[in-house]
Amino acid sequence: RDGRAKVCIATDVAARGIDLPNLELVIHADLPTNPETLLHRSGRTGRAGRKGVSALIVPGSARRRTERLLQSAKLTATWASPPSADDVMRRDDERILADPAFDEPVKDDERAFIDALLARHGAEQVAAAFVRQCRSSRSAPEDLMDVAPFTPSRERLAGEKFAHRDEAPSRRDDFGASVWFSLSVGRRQNAEPRW
Structure with a gap:
């Protein structure tokens, strides 16, 4: 709290008790599991009207999950490529x-x-x-893959839906006997594939 430390590393549990007045940067080493954890971790920065940055390091394979997490937390993120x-x-x-x-x-x-x-x-x-x-004394830097520009999920899905409009519907000859059903719950109601 007295400003001697340049870096603070904490687990989610330990971070709950931390109140550092001049914390300007929070780096999420792993993707939070839910919006509440994301907001709580990010809330460590920018206290008392100050500005702060909360950075998520996201592998390409977790991009969609991150977009859903940010959307459910009602946050707008600025996506950036890692430095070369x-x-x-x-x-x-x-x-x-x-x-x-x-x-x-x-x-x-x-x-x-x-x-x-x-x-x-x-x-x-x-x-x-x-x-x-x-x-x-420094480790050699690695070249990482670039991040594609962010397209909000609804726009991306709408673009995919209309992109194939002129094509004939695909046939499902190998699709066996089945029953179609619909559920009135989804991700927002905590629906899970295990049901």
Whole structure:
């Protein structure tokens, strides 16, 4: 609460007791199971009129489930692609260039060793070794698949329905004897396939 911690990692249960006034970012490491959990986790940010960001990391296979979750929570999300490996490397390089250690003057007790290092290896080789050492402490970035633009489910379904209008209806020759029925309940009434 006093601002010393830069990162707070918590389970859903632990997050219920957390009231951090200056929390600006919540990253959901896994997809919440219901709208209440999503809203509760996201509510940790943006307290007392402040702005905050709640980010969901969603694999491509869970996109539809996430869209339903956001829709049932009455939330509008901004979908974004993950950064590319080149973007991650560029940001890492910017972090190295912006390191405050470069602004500090050379100390007297360092000068002799710096001169010996430059005399033995040269400035370019010393800089290359420094960059390699900085990069070795970070894991290599991965290229992830891009996210397709978001299309709300109803619009997507309507588009699919009318896209095949001119085609002849498909035949179901292998469809055996069956009985069709309809239920007056659905996902909103907690209907499950196990019924």
